[in-house]
């Protein structure tokens with residue numbers, strides 16, 4: 205599995221490119237979904253979202269031709285909701301999840317949202333840390349929200365997305381992320 209995801213002859217991934225999710229991406233998205241969540245969304249859930257839901261905006265991240273990450277939001281006037289985000293296990297810890305979250309935030313702002321919310325498992329500390337980095341704070345707990353094990357969901361919010369303070373935070377984080385990506389990118393020199 206790993207071999208086909210990595211570019212031939214390289215141990216390091218190339219930069220990730222983010223595109224709008226299309227039906228052609230769904231097989232790869234489903235594979236990552238199954239590797240990432242105990243209760244996976246079925247294919248028709250993604251298919252309906254990208255085909256029928258006018259409030260939905262879904263993206264995939266590609267390294268070369270391979271889909272390695274995806275994420276989605278709903279935007280309803282001033283409010284937005286991160287519905288899903290995941291990175292292929294072989295590609296985690298390389299800032300690709302952060303790049304995808306930043307894309308979702310950019311899209312929410314571009315679509316006019318001022319606020320963004322999400323639910324996250326109480327035990328999912330790595331995701332919570334990513335969200336806190338981007339200004340999300342826990343506002344409530346939904347008891348027994350996850351049907352597979354009865355785990356609680358934390359409800360997190362961030363905003364005001366259009367405010368000067370949040371804009372400044374995003375600029376600082378984007379600069380640091382861009383610098384990190386540039387640092388990791390394999391040298392283009394032929395020597």
Ligand SMILES: CC(C)(COP(=O)(O)OP(=O)(O)OC[C@H]1O[C@@H](n2cnc3c(N)ncnc32)[C@H](O)[C@@H]1OP(=O)(O)O)[C@@H](O)C(=O)NCCC(=O)NCCS
Nearest residue numbers: 240289290291296297298299300301302324330331333334
């Ligand atoms: C959550 C997820 C999308 C993060 O993607 P990723 O590419 O591995 O994360 P990144 O390399 O972009 O890390 C960005 C930030 O996330 C947090 N983070 C990521 N992995 C972490 C880990 N193992 N431990 C602690 N924090 C972690 C950190 O804050 C990190 O920033 P920092 O290194 O500057 O502190 C990924 O782990 C995933 O797909 N998990 C399974 C699906 C899932 O849980 N989705 C969220 C549902 S709410």
